[in-house]
Amino acid sequence: MAVTVGIVAQRENERAQQLADSLVGLVEKRGDDVLVDNATAEAIDASGVPVDAMNECAFVVSIGGDGTFLFVAREAGNAPLMGVNLGEVGFLNAVAPADAVDAVTALLEEAHSQGAVSGRSVSRLTARGDNWSLEPALNEVLVHGPRRGPAGGVTVDIAVDGEPYASSWGDGALVATPTGSTAYNLSDGGPLVHPTVDGLVITQMCAADAMPSLVVDGDSEITLTVSDAETAWAISDGRNRQPLAPGETVTVTRADNSITLTGPTVDFFQALEKLE
Structure with a gap:
């Protein structure tokens, strides 16, 4: 059975949009389904949905900085989130752009083999x-x-x-x-x-x-x-x-409901080195 992945890219960020396009191709090539936020869909010539329509996804990928991640966390309901870091520090976004394809591939394989992806619960x-x-x-x-x-x-x-x-x-x-x-x-x-x-x-x-x-x-x-x-x-x-x-x-x-961070985890102490 196909799983559904949500993809949200930072607005007006060409690099984020290009990576989103690559991930859409990856998911579709594997025979799974993908939902893309409206703004990104317009940029990459795809069909789009509001981010709040992604709450039933197996997981959602946020591509950008911490601001983009916070936006997705507000809108995407209970869907597990994975962040791809295009910002400076990235306490919420654990995945480097070069590793995004491998990280999404691993999550898709986990979703198919286990029925869901694992992750760390984070309080709100x-x-x-x-x-x-x-x-x-x-x-x-x-x-x-x-x-x-x-x-x-x-x-x-x-x-x-x-x-x-x-x-x-x-x-x-x-x-x-x-x-x-x-x-x-x-x-x-x-x-x-x-x-x-x-x-x-x-x-x-x-x-x-x-x-x-x-x-x-x-x-x-x-x-x-x-x-x-x-x-x-x-x-x-x-x-x-x-x-x-x-x-x-x-x-x-x-809050009663936490969110789930999935995929690779942030190295907290390594991220601290980027603070000014």
Whole structure:
């Protein structure tokens, strides 16, 4: 029985599109089925579908940087994901372009022999408030004022399982997964967390009275309450956002549904060498 593979390439990236075209040919030559995202399909003269139509695929290949991978993770539902790295560091994308054909071939063979592909489960975060919730975040949920920087701050009161941890005026605060510890968390002075750690990281952003970043149990409930600003924002993975009124609380917990990373794994320590 044929299996179905999803392929998503970084928008307006000719190199990514050419690799996508090669992988489409590989899958079809083997007699399997392939779904290509609309933007890539237009570039390589193929039939396309929305990425959210790939949630039943045996696996989905994301070709690009971490931003492309995060987009695919939001849209592709429960399908296992493999990332081909065209970016600079590639904490989410483990496969070099030169190895993509071999990696996809191996996954197709595994899907046929085992009925599914194996992988590593990675936690995501959910953020919710009164009558709203954001799409799950693979990297982080952050809360900030009207804007980051001068004249854009907010006071954020942070509690862990109901116990106060920190309160300060600043740009805001964030909660990151171990996966996301290398993203905004790191740029705001937070610690690196190994991907196998079952925890969450809380980091204040340019706080006037900053506490050290805190790593808490992965099952913790973290609340962030905003004040001293006319408006604030809760943002999931830099894309999905919710406006907040003064006094509003954002509750962040681990999401019920994780995602599965399949294919070769990232060498975490080797990837760290690429950080500036």
